[in-house]
Amino acid sequence: MVELAHFRNTVGGEHVESATGNWIESVNPYTGEPWAKVPHCNATDVDAAVDAAHNAFVKGPWATMAPTARGKLLHRLGDLIAREASKLAEIEVRDNGKLLAEMAGQTRYIPEWFYYFGGLADKIEGGVIPIDKPDLFTYTKREPLGVVAAITPWNSPLLLLTWKLAPALAAGNTIVIKPSEFTSCSTLALMDLFREAGFPDGVVNTVTGYGHEIGAALVEHPKVAKVAFTGGDATGARVYASAARHIKHVTLELGGKSPNIIFEDANLDDAVKGAISGIFAASGQTCIAGSRLLVQRSVYDEVSAKVVELARSARLGDPMSPHTQVGPITTLPQRHKVLDYINVAESEGAKCLLGGKIPEAPELARGWFVEPTIFGNVSNSMRIAREEVFGPVLSIIPFEDDEEAIEIANDTIFGLASGVWTSSIRRAIRMADRIRAGTVWVNTYRAVSFMAPFGGYKLSGIGRESGQDAIGEYLQTKCVWINLAEGVPNPFVMR
16 A cells, blocks of 8 residues: 655644544545645634634734735745755645646746745835825825635645735735645645745645635634635635625635637638647646637638647646646546536537547546546537536637627636637737626637736626736725824814
């Protein structure tokens, strides 16, 4: 029997197990076998983690630390993550089955968020207000919220955690992290770097377990001031409702059904590569997946054939191998969901142009693979075009002209991302203006940066992550009034 790797939570600067001593096994999606275990926590563990974060916020060195000093800690943390990037990437691959090339690219890039927000930490400014009241001096301060609950998904655990951690810490908050029960290991491994960087105990804490057991306890905890959540729209709605009952701040980055639009004047070879990147990279397990490929009817047959040809050549296999292009689905329930949607699409009349089943290659038999799947003859009213599949499944939808492209693109409850492929700058700008989504890529897809705000319209979420907009999500404004007059005027009248 293979001995499992053993990861523990960090609470108040100490490695801890769960209150009950129970564990959750983490399964490698490529082998289908457990490789690690993490604590199976309950509400008692949530209380301990939140109390540690609250104590660190209200007293101790973090509470009085100068913003410049916070920034230096973030920069030091970035250096340590850069040093450990390869190790962290390998842990993520074992946990979620995504390609090592993808995960290593993310972990090598993650330090940039800590450098960027470390630089912003001492540039959070208020202002003096030229008030209309005589003898009163008025100014504003931007202050941290308090304890932030960061709830992260299983598809890109460290990257999406970093989008929350870096601005929240730069603003002076403390954190309790609840990673997905499927992919907790890289987050727990990251915690040792906070201590090495010099962060005071309790500033960053973790609690692992199932959402239905500890998620609600964390969101509803009276000492939690804000919830930053990335995940599905249904769960996001429950988080939002719970946070609203307790008047908490929220940032929600939820699902998507993003249109990737190819016009007849585009460089079609580049556009086809963009279509493949938009849906089959990360096995389609990304909220920004371009799962609806809108193609102008005049080039529909040509583009469809090219997309099928390129997707057919994709190499499935060991995500640790540099030759693999498509890895397994991260969780077994998610694979069942993807296969169910494929059946639904066929029952609704969509034509399967490629894939649609579990691959037959014996070397893939233990893993949770689904073939890259492409559907033609798709109407935007079909479920396959309206609901988030979160897997390697592409729907190709024809359109006649710009107006119909906009109509189809915006005919969705989501609004996270979109792509436009055209050689016309006029068309590109007009489409970018009219698409109802938080991100519009033109002649590219899946580009992100620590400098650029990211977030959704409609059911794709609330708030923004990354860029200067993000730090404002973790601050509140205080207005200070100082009386400069010698006496106090009539106390029964508002000044």
